[in-house]
Amino acid sequence: MDPVASSEFSNFELEVASLPRIEEVKLHPISKKYLVKLQVGTSISFMFFAVALFLGYTFLSAQFHTYLFWAAILLVLLFGWSIFNNVMYVKKSGYALREQDIIFKRGFLFEKTTVVPFNRIQHVTVERSFLDKMLNISSLKVFTAGGSGSDVSVPGIKPETATSLKEEISGRIYNHA
Amino acid sequence: MPDYNFSEPQRQSGVGLILIFATSLYHIGRNLWVLVFYFAFKEVDQRMLFFGGAALMLVLLLSLGYSILYFLNFKFHLDEKNQEFVLQKGVFSSDVINIPFEKIQQVNFRRNILQRIIGVYSVVVETAGSQDKEVEIKALSEEKANLLAEKLMARAEEERAETSAEVEEDPEKIPATTAKVLPQWEHKVQLWTLVKLGLTSNYLRGVGIIVAFYFTLREQFMFNDELAAQLQEPQVYFSQGKYLFIIFLLLVGMLLTVGETVVKYFGLHLQKYKDTLQVEMGLRNNTKVNLKASRIQLLQVLTNPIQKKMDLFQVKISLASSENDLEKNQVKIAGLPPKVVQQVKDYFYQFEIRENFRVKPSKYLLIRRISRGLIPLVILSVFLFFYAQLVMLSWVVGIASAYVVLLCIYNFYYFRRLQLGISEEFLIKYSGVWVQKEEYLEVFRLQAVSVSQPLWYKKRGLVNLTFHSAGGDVDFPMVKKEEVQLILNYLIYKIEVVTEKAWM
Secondary structure, three states, rough: OOOOOOOOOHHHHHHHHOOOOOOOOOOEEEHHHHHHHHHHHHHHHHHHHHHHHHHHHOOOOHHHHHHHHHHHHHHHHHHHHHHHHHHHHHHHHHEEEEEOOOEEEEEEEEEEEEEEEHEEEEEEEEEEOOOHHHOOEEEEEEHHHHHHHHHHEEEEEEEEEEEHHHHHHHHHHHHHH | OOOOOOOOOEOOOHHHHHHHHHHHHHHHHHHHHHHHHHHOOOOOOOOHHHHHHHHHHHHHHHHHHHHHHHHHHHHEEOOOOOOOOEEEEEEOOEEEEEEEEEEEEEEEEEEEHHHHHHHEEEEEEEEEOOOEEEEEEEEEEEHHHHHHHHHHHHHHHHHHHHHOOOOOOOOOOOOOOOOOOOEEEEEEOHHHHHHHHHHHHOOHHHHHHHHHHHHHHHHHOOHHHHHHHHHOOOHHHHHHOHHHHHHHHHHHHHHHHHHHHHHHHHOOOEEEEEOOOEEOOOOEEEEEEEHHHHHHEEEEEEEHHHHHHHOOOOEEEEEEOOOOOHHEEEEEEEEEEEEHHHHHHHHHHOOOOOEEEEEOOHHHHHHHHHHHHHHHHHHHHHHHHOOOHHHHHHHHHHHHHHHHHHHHHHHHHHHHHHHEEEEEOOEEEEOOOOOEEEEEHHHHEEEEEEEEEEEEHHHHHHEEEEEEEOEEEEEEEEEEEHHHHHHHHHHHHHHHHHOOOOOO
């Protein structure tokens, strides 16, 4: 019943070498519109800091101005980095469906690839936030029994694609169960 | 033995009323003890005393009424038609909890001191759902509790066997009146073993308990200046005899650790029956858990060098949990000799564990850990550069070099110990310098696999691995990508194609 169970070590290795490889799978990129969403989010949060700085500049006495100046420089640097990070994040992230599993890769500074076999998926949902609706994208969420660590949320997929992916995955979960 | 008909809604044992009343009194008391304190410290006149007494009587009567209503409204039964366990409760509102048989994970027993005095058991039904994870029936006689647990587990097994694709053989119907079955093997942990276990554990936990106790006490008494002042005194002691105080603290910590271990594992008794491992333990809260091999997601075996010499091993068993706090769904069994650990493993795993090879972390892990450990020294030396006149340089150099030596030795052992064993059916992670840990994860229990790579690992081709299971994640840092790629492909292939076994 188990082709590998009875084999010896050398055989084991041979068997392994002929298996389908994760690293050779070509990933679908996630939508550029998701980048817009990320940038909007980043800009809004930095806006708060900018307003705080501006208020500080107008209301605080002149002796604090040098500190504020350095804070502003730090803020600009951080903002630039975040914008750059967002661009790279979207560029580097991608997903792929194989016959038996879903692969999701994300992150720029910390790249992380998660492989979830269909026969371990508990359920799948498609979610859309307000901004998602405006940009006409949605995210696909895959839940497993392994806690939040192994749950996967693929952002920036066209709603139609997301729905058909969801149908596809649900169908395959069902086949396994 | 009377045959209980669980298909009719029924109440808890009559003595359960005492338990409910006592519990509600306990809750009231806990919330009002500040008030009691207030009266004790203040002078009260007759009128106040009268009103206070009347109020107390009223509270008692009300809580008695509440308890009676709670008892009368608390009903449970097995609904054979809809295949579920039904529990109704509530005094002002009425809750109905339905648990489909197939969702039942475990049925455990629990007893606190009061329950033991009045001779009843708590039956705790654990489910796989995310809400209402536990349902507790607090007062059942031993017979009835046993019977209910048996029936529930039998139903749960039947349901699961029906829903899962592979039906091997009919699950044997457990006859309603089973004679006392003898266990295949059993193991009792003696009191003296527990004392040894406590003595060789980490005392810092005990010290932590004292500190926490002190702070809660101080907080509780803050409204009373006089008492607060009294409690401040340890600081005075502290300045008088630092070393004595520290030794005293450690001693008390040691005693507390021993005490805690004994209370927690008192009367630890393992009994292996045909298809379950029963674990009973605890002095204050006595629990009886039935472990089924099919539910075990992750197994950890822990020991430290001293305990190893004394044949004391701890086994932690993680069960499936939908919550994120995986600690909670863990059964810890301590003080086992290696033979029993092996017996436990043999029961859980049909396969013999034969490792094919081991994966070791990259040597950069050792370098990184040591260099990170040196960071405080660098900061210190920068500090010294400016304030050199404040301290004796020879002292600093001495302590610093001792630190560096210890750091290197510790990390060397950490690095040498950290290994990932791979067999066809298992992943085994070895780790820990003082507390040595072995984590066993069956390949077919894997839920997902993650590979992460910080940008600066790329050049060296290193990755971190995470194996997700329903009983928790197993991480393994800094391995060569090319070395593990094949293994990952193999593992995923195993989950997807080869394994037809249900993981839960």
